[in-house]
Amino acid sequence: MKQFTHHLQLATRGKGLYPITREIETWTEGRGLRTGLLTIFIQHTSASLTIQENADPDVVRDLDEFFERLAPEGAAWYRHITEGADDMPAHIRAALTQTQLTIPLVDGRLALGTWQGIYVFEHRARSHRRSIVLHLAGE
Amino acid sequence: MKQFTHHLQLATRGKGLYPITREIETWTEGRGLRTGLLTIFIQHTSASLTIQENADPDVVRDLDEFFERLAPEGAAWYRHITEGADDMPAHIRAALTQTQLTIPLVDGRLALGTWQGIYVFEHRARSHRRSIVLHLAGE
Amino acid sequence: MKQFTHHLQLATRGKGLYPITREIETWTEGRGLRTGLLTIFIQHTSASLTIQENADPDVVRDLDEFFERLAPEGAAWYRHITEGADDMPAHIRAALTQTQLTIPLVDGRLALGTWQGIYVFEHRARSHRRSIVLHLAGE
Numbered sequence: 259m260k261q262f263t264h265h266l267q268l269a270t271r272g273k274g275l276y277p278i279t280r281e282i283e284t285w286t287e288g289r290g291l292r293t294g295l296l297t298i299f300i301q302h303t304s305a306s307l308t309i310q311e312n313a314d315p316d317v318v319r320d321l322d323e324f325f326e327r328l329a330p331e332g333a334a335w336y337r338h339i340t341e342g343a344d345d346m347p348a349h350i351r352a353a354l355t356q357t358q359l360t361i362p363l364v365d366g367r368l369a370l371g372t373w374q375g376i377y378v379f380e381h382r383a384r385s386h387r388r389s390i391v392l393h394l395a396g397e
Numbered sequence: 398m399k400q401f402t403h404h405l406q407l408a409t410r411g412k413g414l415y416p417i418t419r420e421i422e423t424w425t426e427g428r429g430l431r432t433g434l435l436t437i438f439i440q441h442t443s444a445s446l447t448i449q450e451n452a453d454p455d456v457v458r459d460l461d462e463f464f465e466r467l468a469p470e471g472a473a474w475y476r477h478i479t480e481g482a483d484d485m486p487a488h489i490r491a492a493l494t495q496t497q498l499t500i501p502l503v504d505g506r507l508a509l510g511t512w513q514g515i516y517v518f519e520h521r522a523r524s525h526r527r528s529i530v531l532h533l534a535g536e
Numbered sequence: 537m538k539q540f541t542h543h544l545q546l547a548t549r550g551k552g553l554y555p556i557t558r559e560i561e562t563w564t565e566g567r568g569l570r571t572g573l574l575t576i577f578i579q580h581t582s583a584s585l586t587i588q589e590n591a592d593p594d595v596v597r598d599l600d601e602f603f604e605r606l607a608p609e610g611a612a613w614y615r616h617i618t619e620g621a622d623d624m625p626a627h628i629r630a631a632l633t634q635t636q637l638t639i640p641l642v643d644g645r646l647a648l649g650t651w652q653g654i655y656v657f658e659h660r661a662r663s664h665r666r667s668i669v670l671h672l673a674g675e
């Protein structure tokens with residue numbers, strides 16, 4: 259089996275879901291493997307990863323609003339407040355979603371379903387540069 | 398190292414957790430490997446995967462009810478409503494649980510704990526046919 | 537590619553997050569691989585895994601409190617109550633976080649971000665002995 263690693267950078271512009279499916283498919287399917295396993299790992303605790311519907315953009319807007327309501331800024335009981343009102347909610351939102359996703363490669367293609375898109379879920383209000391590590395093993 | 402892939406289909410009959418442990422163990426442990434890594438990937442964004450207690454069936458009933466209460470049908474603020482009242486809650490429930498699970502194979506057996514069962518978590522109200530991709534690598 | 541497995545035991549003393557980063561890094565980076573994939577799997581359904589900020593200890597305290605509020609002990613609608621008031625909340629908290637984490641190994645080091653720590657998230661009120669299985673594959 260062969261292994262490949264890659265480092266992606268993504269510039270985010272505030273809270274919300276940023277699609278990265280195409281970039282990940284292009285890199286993965288360009289390695290020349292037929293069968294394998296791709297792992298996507300985001301190196302942050304205030305941004306995360308999720309797989310969600312890629313068709314109606316209202317889905318990812320509603321998803322962001324759900325988390326906004328579930329872990330609102332400025333809850334009176336937060337102790338961790340020195341890094342901004344959006345920071346503790348960001349950590350909660352990251353804990354509730356994924357830091358890592360692993361997806362099989364079958365017949366040379368990532369085994370995503372028709373309606374599945376891969377997203378970086380930014381939880382901070384301001385712009386950030388996010389680092390993502392890819393690892394692919396297979397033959 | 399060798400690799401194997403497999404495609405499971407599961408017919409669901411409305412919201413709830415459907416056990417798939419036995420089917421997954423049978424396939425995995427039948428590949429003849431001693432040490433390896435199994436990845437389970439569900440190709441949907443309105444159904445998901447979870448590992449939960451396999452003993453008292455009330456656990457998975459309560460788990461389903463928790464998510465019903467956390468992301469209720471018909472919240473006034475949902476924008477994504479054209480696919481049915483259960484669709485946006487389904488996407489939220491999927492985001493809060495897993496699209497993928499990876500489990501080590503040790504001494505020829507999946508390293509599940511005594512009380513751990515693998516479940517497909519169906520989030521839509523009607524019957525669906527769900528696709529699951531398995532990837533196993535090892536020796 | 538080579539494979540290694542390992543079994544960790546952790547004694548917890550009630551609800552909260554217990555850091556395991558150093559122990560996992562020491563074992564992983566001691567296997568002599570340059571590139572690979574580490575999988576961490578916890579064999580329980582009332583304790584889980586999460587990657588969170590390793591700097592301000594208030595983050596993990598707030599995270600624990602968030603889950604305490606989201607899935608409180610003694611909700612009137614729980615059916616599963618025979619194993620104690622903290623048991624059903626524990627299963628919910630485990631379902632909302634991770635049973636498994638997979639992290640790439642790049643240039644001989646785990647690809648954790650600067651502020652990322654790996655934690656066992658104990659959801660039961662009393663002391664427990666928790667079992668974690670590690671699987672590493674690479675070259």
